[in-house]
Amino acid sequence: MKTYENQGNKDTRSGFGAGLTELGQTNENVVALCADLIGSLKMDDFKKNHPERFYQVGIAEANMIGLAAGLTIGGKIPFTGTFANFSTGRVYDQIRQSVAYSDKNVKICASHAGLTLGEDGATHQILEDIGLMKMLPGMTVINPCDYNQTKAATIAIAEHHGPVYLRFGRPKVANFTPFDQKFEIGKALHLVDGTDVTIVATGHLVWEALEAVKTLNEKGISAEVINIHTIKPLDAKAIIDSVSKTKCIVTAEEHNHLGGLGESVARVLSQHKPTPQEFIATNDTFGESGTPAQLMEKYGLNANAIVKACEKVIKRK
Amino acid sequence: MATTQQLEDITTQVRRDILRMVHKVNSGHPGGSLGCAEFFVTLYNEIMDRKDGFDMDGIGEDLFFLSNGHISPVYYSVLARTGYFPVNELNTFRLINSRLQGHPTTHEDLPGVRIASGSLGQGMSVALGAAQAKKLNGDNHLVYSLHGDGELQEGQNWEAIMYAAGNKVDNIISTIDLNGQQIDGSTDTVLPLGSLRDKFEAFGWTVVDIEEGNNVDAILKGMAEAKSLTGKGKPVCVLLKTVMGNGVDFMMHTHAWHGKAPNDEQLAEGLSQNPETLGDY
Numbered sequence A: 001m002k003t004y005e006n007q008g009n010k011d012t013r014s015g016f017g018a019g020l021t022e023l024g025q026t027n028e029n030v031v032a033l034c035a036d037l038i039g040s041l042k043m044d045d046f047k048k049n050h051p052e053r054f055y056q057v058g059i060a061e062a063n064m065i066g067l068a069a070g071l072t073i074g075g076k077i078p079f080t081g082t083f084a085n086f087s088t089g090r091v092y093d094q095i096r097q098s099v100a101y102s103d104k105n106v107k108i109c110a111s112h113a114g115l116t117l118g119e120d121g122a123t124h125q126i127l128e129d130i131g132l133m134k135m136l137p138g139m140t141v142i143n144p145c146d147y148n149q150t151k152a153a154t155i156a157i158a159e160h161h162g163p164v165y166l167r168f169g170r171p172k173v174a175n176f177t178p179f180d181q182k183f184e185i186g187k188a189l190h191l192v193d194g195t196d197v198t199i200v201a202t203g204h205l206v207w208e209a210l211e212a213v214k215t216l217n218e219k220g221i222s223a224e225v226i227n228i229h230t231i232k233p234l235d236a237k238a239i240i241d242s243v244s245k246t247k248c249i250v251t252a253e254e255h256n257h258l259g260g261l262g263e264s265v266a267r268v269l270s271q272h273k274p275t276p277q278e279f280i281a282t283n284d285t286f287g288e289s290g291t292p293a294q295l296m297e298k299y300g301l302n303a304n305a306i307v308k309a310c311e312k313v314i315k316r317k
Numbered sequence B: 001m002a003t004t005q006q007l008e009d010i011t012t013q014v015r016r017d018i019l020r021m022v023h024k025v026n027s028g029h030p031g032g033s034l035g036c037a038e039f040f041v042t043l044y045n046e047i048m049d050r051k052d053g054f055d056m057d058g059i060g061e062d063l064f065f066l067s068n069g070h071i072s073p074v075y076y077s078v079l080a081r082t083g084y085f086p087v088n089e090l091n092t093f094r095l096i097n098s099r100l101q102g103h104p105t106t107h108e109d110l111p112g113v114r115i116a117s118g119s120l121g122q123g124m125s126v127a128l129g130a131a132q133a134k135k136l137n138g139d140n141h142l143v144y145s146l147h148g149d150g151e152l153q154e155g156q157n158w159e160a161i162m163y164a165a166g167n168k169v170d171n172i173i174s175t176i177d178l179n180g181q182q183i184d185g186s187t188d189t190v191l192p193l194g195s196l197r198d199k200f201e202a203f204g205w206t207v208v209d210i211e212e213g214n215n216v217d218a219i220l221k222g223m224a225e226a227k228s229l230t231g232k233g234k235p236v237c238v239l240l241k242t243v244m245g246n247g248v249d250f251m252m253h254t255h256a257w258h259g260k261a262p263n264d265e266q267l268a269e270g271l272s273q274n275p276e277t278l279g280d281y
Helices: A012-026 A044-049 A061-071 A089-101 A129-134 A147-158 A205-218 A236-246 A261-272 A292-298 A303-315 B004-025 B030-035 B037-047 B069-081 B087-092 B123-136 B156-166 B196-202 B216-228 B264-272
Strands: A030-034 A054-056 A077-083 A107-111 A140-142 A164-167 A189-192 A197-201 A223-227 A230-232 A249-256 A277-282 B063-066 B143-148 B172-178 B206-210 B236-241
Touching (some): A012 A030, A012 A044, A012 A107, A012 A147, A030 A044, A030 A061, A044 A054, A061 B156, A077 A147, A129 A249, A129 A261, A140 A147, A189 A205, A197 A205, A197 A236, A197 A303, A205 A223, A223 A236, A230 A261, A236 A249, A249 A261, A249 A303, A261 A277, A277 A303, B004 B030, B004 B069, B004 B087, B004 B216, B004 B264, B030 B037, B030 B069, B037 B069, B037 B143, B063 B069, B069 B087, B123 B143, B123 B156, B123 B172, B172 B216, B196 B206, B196 B236, B206 B216
Parallel strands (some): A030 A054, A030 A077, A077 A107, A107 A164, A140 A164, A197 A223, A197 A249, A249 A277, B063 B143, B206 B236
Antiparallel strands (some): A189 A223
16 A cells, blocks of 8 residues: 655645745746735745735735736736635625636635634634635636645646636645645546545545545555545546445545535536445534644544544445 | 717717617616716727727726626627627627626627626726736736726725725726716715715825716816826826716606616607717617
8 A cells, every 4th residue: 555654744825835936936927916914825935036026905805806807917827815714705706706707817825724724713714615616617626735735736726727716724734745746737646545435535634534544454444545636627537436446435625514525526426426425524514713633623524533434434335 | 089079979879879778678777878978988989098909918008997887888889889899799788698798798708898897896906906917017008997986885996995095006097987876876865975086085096077077078188187197106086977867868867777778668769869870780
């Protein structure tokens, strides 16, 4: 079985910052906007290196989305940066009309997504953003799993014409994907081969899935792990091919079970290959204050929960 | 340069287009469209420096953004009559499979339109972004935008207004259609706007008044003044005082025709007040 080594904990938002820094050097059309969260989004380097291409918009996210849409008219590739909650729910209609419906080449980059934002609590912990964004026609939705993948995704979306929602997080988590792995939008990554159950995970839950595999192996269960970094468009073939072998599936995400990755997978499978599925996701609830680890434990979003879900779904075959 | 008479003749034809478009589908927004007919005709024929043809980036030409997208009839009529698409296509307004959607969109690739609008309050932010792109591109052309007065009740405008002054976006001329009306009644009864001059000036804009917003000469003079005030470190706002429903006597000075189409008799009456000049589509 293939194993993955943690190269050292790093936050995915720093991967975004590093990707943006590189884009600043390689693509002169890339511009960046931030709504008073430069440090949190790790946009300091881009601002320092390219002040003429950086727009501090203040605490005014609706205006930021409109400005970004306008900047595309003239050939710029705007990257907006704020927390996931303020990147989506707060500005849904601005994104819907001025970006998605208008087919503008805006990259909406959202940090502090999900419960792992931690102590700030539910006002800032959006668990509905994937659903909001994937429902918009033409919107690409990406949730990378670690620092390296977030950096690669940031660079890749500049080459993709069209609106993109790029979701990442606050805490330092395992960095385990190869630093030079090319990021292909919409192409799932096969991490571990297995025969008894498929685990399809996105974002912070991918490392948890890999940890779960170790426990499952000790229990004699062979789990296959797929990293779905692109939730829309979804790599349906990778999922169908895997469950054709394993006959059951667990989806894992740091998001509400309504509207998230799990529902997208269920839609594909119900149409093409009905398969027993368990959902690792929050259960139609808001979050609360706590440390990231406490929250992921309380809301059932960690390796232990994945192990239990795998054992349960295997019995349903 | 067109004469006053020529611009008025075009405006008369545009009024006919507006009435016929909304009458045919029994829907659309004639009141605000008629109120802004002189402004659109003057803007597109005399004020803006436009290239032939249409490309989305619009580098090397002035750009226009319509924020209050519901006045699409006047926008479409003027775009068609300045050569962006065939005049006959006005016949498809609001019909299924048309490029002339109820509210303007880029989704159907209609030449002349660079952003979708309809959900109010978003156009100034977009226009400011396009103005910033012009600065990055070293393009000295201007960005124009139009907004309803009632539309300024949307908070996003004030984010944009604050941003524009704070960042010295001085290559934009945002015009407010000051007709004093909105769907539920006068702006004073729905949610009073107070002094827009005071508000814009307090936010750091330069303000130009056009008291006779349905007079092409007054518009030419006011917009020339506005243009002369660009490039001086401050965004420019034009307060354009118009009469809703202008040019069709029974539609004037009321919000009743904000979103209502004339019936057959009313259409005939409206058209008789605006005789054909350039030829109907």
